[in-house]
Amino acid sequence: MNKNKDSLGDMSAADFRRYGYEMIDRIADYFERLEDFPVLSKNAPNDLKNALPASAPFEGEDFGEILKDVDRLILPAVTHWNHPNFHGLFSTSTSAAGIFGEMLSATFDMKAMLWRTAPASTELEEVVLDWLRQMMNLDAGFKGIIYDTASVSTLHAIAAAREGLNLRVREDGMSGRADLPLLRVYTSEQAHSSVEKAVLLLGLGQKGLRKIETDEQFRMRPDKLREAIEEDKANGFIPFCVVATVGTTSTASVDPIEEIVPVCKENVMWLHVDAAYAGSAAIVPELQNCLKGCERADSVVTNPHKWLFTPFDLSVLYCRHLDLLKRAFSLVPEYLKTNETVTNQMDYGIQLGRRFRALKLWFVIRYFGQNGLIDRIREHCRLAKLLESRIEKSDDWELLAPVNFALVCFRSCHKNVEDLDAFNENLMNEINASGEAYLSHTKLNDKFTLRLSIGSIRVEERHIEKIWGLLNQAAQTKPAGNR
Ligand code: PLP
Secondary structure: OOHHHOOOOOOOHHHHHHHHHHHHHHHHHHHHHHHHOOOOOOOOOOHHHHHOOOOOOOOOOOHHHHHHHHHHHHHHHOOOOOOOOEOOOOOOOOOHHHHHHHHHHHHHOOOOOOOOOOHHHHHHHHHHHHHHHHHOOOOOOOEEEEEOOHHHHHHHHHHHHHHOOOOOHHHHOOOOOOOOOOEEEEEEOOOOHHHHHHHHHOOOOHHHEEEEOEOOOOOEOHHHHHHHHHHHHHOOOEEEEEEEEEOOOOOOOEOOHHHHHHHHHHOOOEEEEEEOOHHHHHHOHHHHHHHOOHHHOOEEEEOHHHHOOOOOOOEEEEEOOHHHHHHHHOOOOHHHOOOOOOOOHHHHOOOOOOOOOHHHHHHHHHHHHHHHHHHHHHHHHHHHHHHHHHHHHOOOEEEOOOOEOOEEEEEEOOOOOOOHHHHHHHHHHHHHHHOOOEOEEEEEOOEEEEEEEOOOOOOOHHHHHHHHHHHHHHHHOOOHHHO
8 A cells, every 4th residue: 555645755664664675585586587587678669668658647556566567567678787698788787785885875865066965975986986096006196086977977088188278168169269270089990989979069070080090909000190180280270189998899909008198298188098898907907907008198987887897877087187177167156155175076077966876886896895806807808718719719700809808709700601791690680589698799890790798797607608509509500591
């Protein structure tokens, strides 16, 4: 019975306990049954929408009934990112400690705008991001700030870089100005689309982004970067920012940061490093080198929500010039003026209120410890190497990129197949439709490429054996027409 029908206020404490315990049981059951679910939802578009009422109920409903609808309607529409055979895009997963962090942060429901409105969020964020900085072996010149996603972190980094040009963009904007030449950002042709989106949002236009050629291992070519900057300068443009990537989305390739740094220094340009995916790998001692050169970068983004078992959304921007970020974004209306000498997080971005995200990262780091996190990431990389060796030993499969971190890019190269692109695409679709696993793709050197990412906290060697079996089975049983 929903007592709210007869009273004001929130759910009673007794009901909260009852449903709260039930909720925890449901979540525990979910994780126990996870591998019984199809990885990709089998719903067709609009199935869920059509099953839901078009308008909200007038009377409150029993919470038990709502939970039943989670089983009946929501679960079938879930794609299970936590499933250990979710290998598409970047395989990411939550963790129990992270879920508890989310529960508590929803409970406190603080809006971290001023220190005064959220001392816990403001100070815990500072401390936990400094822990993570040390774990990644980034130098103490970097100060961190949490945003929701890497897309937003990169947007803020480029905004700070532009503010550093002292071109009065904050005051005068960019339109209608005869005194402002084309401002340019440089990134590789393998960079994530978020760089281009940031440029769009900052009003720099697509013309304001120049994509630099990559080498045979999909890494930005510093010689081509230098050439492009020189050419643009000769044309009167203002090159002001390079976005390099450590762990590109298609192949997890690593741009040569140490060679890009001098190009930025010579041209007085901001260097932002997108380590959204691979930044987590830098906590593993033998992988720490991936961030070499970042001691001279201006900003670095890493996403604990990708590969540090922290529930979405938690992206960290490390920046050496928080003053510029503040200069770009701080705007304090009368009703938010205070006289404490403190950090007010609203000064460092477009959001006023911010969620208490540091709590879940603090829980995750404390619960697993640095060693527990290192062991898990190291194991994912080992599993990727295991799959790599299977592919190398087989005549029927080939690698299409070096295996970096825990991402394998490959394809079937079965003899007598006329159209390998169509063959591999069908193979991927077949596995995805089976619900047994999820793979995604990219295109490398014009070849349809299967991408297999390993990153779930639940993944074990048996899951890699399973997907290898599925791949081989699907390749053998393809209709003759596909061969
Ligand atoms: N950068 C890289 C290299 C990525 O792979 C991704 C997403 O996969 C992003 C940025 C964007 O991440 P987010 O979803 O946090 O904006």
